[in-house]
Amino acid sequence: MATSRLLLLDAASLYFRAFFGVKAAQPAPDGTPTNALRGLLDMISTLATRFRPTHLAACWDEDWRPQFRVEAIPSYKAHRLLPGTDHVEQVPEELEVQVPLIRRTLEAFGIPVLGAPGYEADDVIGTLVARHAGTMPILVVTGDRDLFQLVDDEAGVAVVYPAKGVREAEVVTQETLHERYGVRTGAAYADMAVLRGDASDGLPGVPGIGEKTAAALIRQFGSLEGLQQALADGAPGITGARRANLLAAADYLRVAPGVVRVARDADVPDVPLEVPTELADPETLQQLVEAYGIGNPVARLMKALGLEG
Numbered sequence: 001m002a003t004s005r006l007l008l009l010d011a012a013s014l015y016f017r018a019f020f021g022v023k024a025a026q027p028a029p030d031g032t033p034t035n036a037l038r039g040l041l042d043m044i045s046t047l048a049t050r051f052r053p054t055h056l057a058a059c060w061d062e063d064w065r066p067q068f069r070v071e072a073i074p075s076y077k078a079h080r081l082l083p084g085t086d087h088v089e090q091v092p093e094e095l096e097v098q099v100p101l102i103r104r105t106l107e108a109f110g111i112p113v114l115g116a117p118g119y120e121a122d123d124v125i126g127t128l129v130a131r132h133a134g135t136m137p138i139l140v141v142t143g144d145r146d147l148f149q150l151v152d153d154e155a156g157v158a159v160v161y162p163a164k165g166v167r168e169a170e171v172v173t174q175e176t177l178h179e180r181y182g183v184r185t186g187a188a189y190a191d192m193a194v195l196r197g198d199a200s201d202g203l204p205g206v207p208g209i210g211e212k213t214a215a216a217l218i219r220q221f222g223s224l225e226g227l228q229q230a231l232a233d234g235a236p237g238i239t240g241a242r243r244a245n246l247l248a249a250a251d252y253l254r255v256a257p258g259v260v261r262v263a264r265d266a267d268v269p270d271v272p273l274e275v276p277t278e279l280a281d282p283e284t285l286q287q288l289v290e291a292y293g294i295g296n297p298v299a300r301l302m303k304a305l306g307l308e309g
Helices: 011-021 036-053 067-072 099-109 121-132 145-150 173-180 186-196 211-221 224-232 242-250 250-260 283-290 297-304
Strands: 006-010 056-060 139-141 155-163 170-172
Touching: 006 121, 006 224, 011 036, 011 099, 011 121, 036 056, 036 173, 036 297, 056 121, 067 250, 099 297, 121 139, 121 145, 145 155, 145 186, 170 297, 173 186, 186 211, 186 224, 186 250, 211 242, 224 242, 224 250, 242 250, 242 297, 283 297
Parallel strands: 006 056, 006 139, 139 155
Antiparallel strands: 155 170
């Protein structure tokens, strides 16, 4: 009997990567581009072949810029907004038309596509990790370093990070975090990320504190909470400009952890996550194959999952 293993896919992270990684649009007969769809299906095939999951879910952004994060830090992802809107993400039109096709295709396979109203895919992943950690090893597949916060060797949670592509994706463990960032746990990585900030998400961080300094502070004081307590107590180890910058950033440090840390209690449907043993909707899948010319990647994924039509 196969060892149980749950593979959680950060769907948007992967289909964006597929869209920009597969240069040729490979349009369908009606002209619809299919590169993101094809690329994502091939990514899942590669992952399923390499890791042999017994359980699988595609985690979906029901809200790419949740209100609770925007209320805490208004600049959160603001640079990605479509001009003139307050909630519409700028997405290339050639990708936008493929997103519904991606979802329909995954659902036709029987791969659970899970989201939660008002939450990002990161929060869906965090919730599923909280729900299933300890019951089986979990691999989170994402191109987003934010999710390194979920790495937990004891709970059997690692991140598959495709910096050089899915075929050469790195499995990130606590040893990786220690060697690369100087922090020993996923929780410490999140604390470091709060201090460092992240321009790609519109998070300012603390002025004058980069990644190495942030990691050193977390090592020295144990956690962000420990650092804040040391500041309040006038710890002699924090002086000069660094102390001034940390004190000036007090309001940011109060709200940023709630933005950076993923939710663990989002309203994610509790559905079976076993890898499908048969297609959920073979008729729809065949229609998609014929309409969009995706027979080859569909056949590869069927083989990788051990499915029969």
